[in-house]
Amino acid sequence: MVLRYDGRGGSNRNWQYTSQQGLLRPAGGWFSGGMELVPVAPASVAPAERFTGDVYVSPLHAGEVPSRLISALVHFTPGARTNWHSHPLGQTLHCTGGNGLVVTRDGTVIHLRPGDTVHTPPGEEHWHGATSRSLMSHLAMVEHYNGESATWLEPVSDADYETADAPLGR
Numbered sequence: 252m253v254l255r256y257d258g259r260g261g262s263n264r265n266w267q268y269t270s271q272q273g274l275l276r277p278a279g280g281w282f283s284g285g286m287e288l289v290p291v292a293p294a295s296v297a298p299a300e301r302f303t304g305d306v307y308v309s310p311l312h313a314g315e316v317p318s319r320l321i322s323a324l325v326h327f328t329p330g331a332r333t334n335w336h337s338h339p340l341g342q343t344l345h346c347t348g349g350n351g352l353v354v355t356r357d358g359t360v361i362h363l364r365p366g367d368t369v370h371t372p373p374g375e376e377h378w379h380g381a382t383s384r385s386l387m388s389h390l391a392m393v394e395h396y397n398g399e400s401a402t403w404l405e406p407v408s409d410a411d412y413e414t415a416d417a418p419l420g421r
Contacts, residue, residue, distance in 0.1 A: 295308055304328055308326075314394075314395075324388060325390075327386065329385060352379060
């Protein structure tokens, strides 16, 4: 059985139901040109108007319609952090190294260690970064919504950062 789907981007694709696996997939496979190993892009310095301290971003994926996924590997030096911000469809962070913080406006603090994953829901204002004593790297995953993936707000004050960074004994 072959179906038509417009992919919300205007480009029609043939979709095929495979009864053997019970899956709906694009006719011809998911990758029109075959599977591809994508080299990691070089890290670039994160924009100072959105971050405090030294932060480096390595883009991993920028989805094309119908995908909305954007992902990056982000490296924070000790004490470095994002500004307050939110995401229209939420954000998922997966810590790959070091120790970090994710903090919401209500004062909730999540301490990140390698292997931890945090999801912030749509519209929740938050910030994230490294502790003052450690580097921290995480995978950041968001989706575009009407061309937007984040609303950037004011920097996190040093007092708010120091409160969140208080030792936990963890």
